[in-house]
Amino acid sequence: xxxxxxxxxxxxxxxxxxxxxxxxxxxxxxxxxxxxxxxxxxxxxxxxxxxxxxxxxxxxxxxxxxxxxxxxxxxxxxxxxxxxxxxxxxxxxxxxxxxxxxxxxxxxxxxxxxxxxxxxxxxxxxxxxxxxxxxxxxxxxxxxxxxxxxxxxxxxxxxxxxxxxxxxxxxxxxxxxxxxxxxxxxxxxxxxxxxxxxxxxxxxxxxxxxxxxxxxxxxxxxxxxxxxxxxxxxxxxxxxxxxxxxxxxxxxxxxxxxxxxxxxxxxxxxxxxxxxxxxxxxxxxxxxxxxxxxxxxxxxxxxxxxxxxxxxxxxxxxxxxxxxxxxxxxxxxxxxxxxxxxxxxxxxxxxxxxxxxxxxxxxxxxxxxxxxxxxxxxxxxxxxxxxxxxx
Amino acid sequence: xxxxxxxxxxxxxxxxxxxxxxxxxxxxxxxxxxxxxxxxxxxxxxxxxxxxxxxxxxxxxxxxxxxxxxxxxxxxxxxxxxxxxxxxxxxxxxxxxxxxxxxxxxxxxxxxxxxxxxxxxxxxxxxxxxxxxxxxxxxxxxxxxxxxxxxxxxxxxxxxxxxxxxxxxxxxxxxxxxxxxxxxxxxxxxxxxxxxxxxxxxxxxxxxxxxxxxxxxxxxxxxxxxxxxxxxxxxxxxxxxxxxxxxxxxxxxxxxxxxxxxxxxxxxxxxxxxxxxxxxxxxxxxxxxxxxxxxxxxxxxxxxxxxxxxxxxx
Numbered sequence: 001x002x003x004x005x006x007x008x009x010x011x012x013x014x015x016x017x018x019x020x021x022x023x024x025x026x027x028x029x030x031x032x033x034x035x036x037x038x039x040x041x042x043x044x045x046x047x048x049x050x051x052x053x054x055x056x057x058x059x060x061x062x063x064x065x066x067x068x069x070x071x072x073x074x075x076x077x078x079x080x081x082x083x084x085x086x087x088x089x090x091x092x093x094x095x096x097x098x099x100x101x102x103x104x105x106x107x108x109x110x111x112x113x114x115x116x117x118x119x120x121x122x123x124x125x126x127x128x129x130x131x132x133x134x135x136x137x138x139x140x141x142x143x144x145x146x147x148x149x150x151x152x153x154x155x156x157x158x159x160x161x162x163x164x165x166x167x168x169x170x171x172x173x174x175x176x177x178x179x180x181x182x183x184x185x186x187x188x189x190x191x192x193x194x195x196x197x198x199x200x201x202x203x204x205x206x207x208x209x210x211x212x213x214x215x216x217x218x219x220x221x222x223x224x225x226x227x228x229x230x231x232x233x234x235x236x237x238x239x240x241x242x243x244x245x246x247x248x249x250x251x252x253x254x255x256x257x258x259x260x261x262x263x264x265x266x267x268x269x270x271x272x273x274x275x276x277x278x279x280x281x282x283x284x285x286x287x288x289x290x291x292x293x294x295x296x297x298x299x300x301x302x303x304x305x306x307x308x309x310x311x312x313x314x315x316x317x318x319x320x321x322x323x324x325x326x327x328x329x330x331x332x333x334x335x336x337x338x339x340x341x342x343x344x345x346x347x348x349x350x351x352x353x354x355x356x357x358x359x360x361x362x363x364x365x366x367x368x369x370x371x372x373x374x375x376x377x378x379x380x381x382x383x384x385x386x387x388x389x390x391x
Numbered sequence: 392x393x394x395x396x397x398x399x400x401x402x403x404x405x406x407x408x409x410x411x412x413x414x415x416x417x418x419x420x421x422x423x424x425x426x427x428x429x430x431x432x433x434x435x436x437x438x439x440x441x442x443x444x445x446x447x448x449x450x451x452x453x454x455x456x457x458x459x460x461x462x463x464x465x466x467x468x469x470x471x472x473x474x475x476x477x478x479x480x481x482x483x484x485x486x487x488x489x490x491x492x493x494x495x496x497x498x499x500x501x502x503x504x505x506x507x508x509x510x511x512x513x514x515x516x517x518x519x520x521x522x523x524x525x526x527x528x529x530x531x532x533x534x535x536x537x538x539x540x541x542x543x544x545x546x547x548x549x550x551x552x553x554x555x556x557x558x559x560x561x562x563x564x565x566x567x568x569x570x571x572x573x574x575x576x577x578x579x580x581x582x583x584x585x586x587x588x589x590x591x592x593x594x595x596x597x598x599x600x601x602x603x604x605x606x607x608x609x610x611x612x613x614x615x616x617x618x619x620x621x622x623x624x625x626x627x628x629x630x631x632x633x634x635x636x637x638x639x640x641x642x643x644x645x646x647x648x649x650x651x652x653x654x655x656x657x658x659x660x661x662x663x664x665x666x667x668x669x670x671x672x673x674x675x676x677x678x679x680x681x682x683x684x685x686x687x688x689x690x691x692x693x694x695x696x697x698x699x700x701x702x703x704x705x
Binding site for chain 1: 477493
């Protein structure tokens with residue numbers, strides 16, 4: 001830690017530099033009189049004047065000063081400052097909107113500009129860097145994330161003219177439904193592929209013939225473009241629905257959730273089976289031999305030794321599969337399966353980029369959340385990592 | 392008592408063990424030695440049925456091992472392997488208590504037994520009970536391995552190159568501990584190794600194997616003095632055989648009563664090995680040593696001629 005006192009933290013300094021440049025040179029937002037007209041860029045200095053824009057940099061310069069000769073206390077101060085800046089980011093948009101939008105134009109809307117995204121990116125990286133410098137755990141990380149989201153939520157009443165917010169308000173009912181649909185599809189596909197994948201992996205371990213055929217089929221499935229697979233499932237499912245009573249009764253049609261679910265399941269199986277298979281095969285043979293040599297039965301060896309030791313790698317498969325399925329489900333909107341992809345394709349159709357964002361941002365957030373939650377669970381289950389973390 | 396009668400093991404067309412017969416008495420430490428692939432590990436594993444023999448009979452306490460239920464048989468036999476095979480997701484205490492728990496001992500009894508074994512193997516309870524295997528050194532991990540094998544107090548212990556992966560210093564101290572343990576516990580131990588010094592230091596009886604057959608068996612001294620062929624002789628160290636023999640004999644066995652001559656300055660303890668006595672002679676440039684007891688009292692003398700085994704000391 002002594003070394004840190006004497007040398008500047010280059011990561012923080014570099015990020016500050018990028019943030020300052022972005023604030024001064026790139027547009028903070030874009031303004032449009034209505035939804036149809038493309039917006040005109042709005043720089044920070046245009047909204048607040050040069051004096052205001054430069055004064056607004058005080059916080060960033062403060063960060064740079066703290067990063068120049070970092071000590072543990074200064075790093076804590078820097079974390080507080082970076083969090084404040086991150087939480088206060090929407091305030092600049094609200095202020096810019098209040099200063100530049102004529103109240104007589106209720107249709108006027110504000111889009112997010114490059115400077116905003118870069119500031120968001122740099123500040124988030126600063127918080128991540130400071131978190132690791134200060135050796136804060138995963139729980140602290142989630143707490144910081146929740147704090148930022150809460151602050152932004154509190155700022156929404158002043159962000160009326162923000163296009164993204166407008167798009168959301170117009171569809172708040174649909175939005176909740178889309179999130180639920182998305183989660184149900186992902187959860188269903190991942191859950192079903194876990195059960196099915198474990199079964200297939202176990203069968204593969206028993207018979208080498210199944211192993212060869214299984215991986216060939218799953219690899220082949222993975223190479224079909226997702227859109228094509230959705231299309232290919234359309235005809236057979238429509239036929240089944242029309243001709244088989246119970247299939248129809250289950251609500252299965254050529255379009256909708258059924259083909260989406262089946263396609264997602266197909267894509268999820270390969271990573272799931274591969275990880276489960278590798279996990280079960282990769283258990284140290286010495287450990288298994290001694291388990292048998294001590295007089296454990298087959299069942300005891302599997303449940304008490306092989307499975308617990310394989311679990312971290314199996315969960316790694318669940319993590320990869322979940323993140324992949326969250327992204328793929330967006331495409332499923334094309335065949336009427338619902339989910340957040342609906343907004344993306346509507347937005348693309350109407351050339352309304354903010355509507356695309358309304359679909360894309362929650363997908364991004366979901367993927368990040370699933371990744372970090374399942375990653376943390378994996379680390380907890382691995383005795384080597386868990387005991388290291390608690391020490 | 393373990394008895395193998397004309398036991399053969401084939402893997403496909405390969406014959407790993409070829410009609411061997413072997414009798415290991417109760418309380419004996421029997422070392423199976425030989426180069427890699429000679430069938431010694433296979434022989435060991437046929438005793439606890441990790442490998443099923445193809446022909447012949449394997450008896451344990453007068454019953455064929457095939458008559459036992461596999462799991463019942465293995466729970467009665469301690470098993471130690473080179474890689475320790477400790478469960479990485481279990482603590483040391485839980486690893487040691489494995490077999491007693493499989494045997495459904497009451498919890499208090501398991502805990503008491505684990506504590507007893509940790510003390511026996513020099514693993515302080517408060518320091519090691521809650522540790523995971525990856526937090527142990529190689530020597531500590533193998534101690535836990537031995538404790539686990541002894542947990543249900545089996546009469547028989549099978550050890551497959553248990554100290555093969557350890558550094559020389561740790562290996563030697565564990566060998567000494569095993570010898571010490573064996574002098575108190577009197578288990579029947581079958582010990583596989585390719586380290587001849589280890590076998591000579593530990594075994595009551597050596598069984599030399601080559602290409603699935605037993606070439607020679609006997610006490611370490613018998614083999615060192617009278618190897619049946621060049622293979623056994625070279626396995627035992629060729630011309631170094633004499634030196635190895637000096638590590639098996641004690642000064643007390645060769646010393647003479649004190650003579651009226653002047654007592655030599657250089658001295659050696661009565662229980663030291665002849666090798667140590669030889670080292671003292673070499674270092675002190677002396678051909679005669681005073682032999683002393685625990686109180687440093689001279690109890691005899693040892694000349695170089697007596698040390699090397701000449702009958703008369705002239």
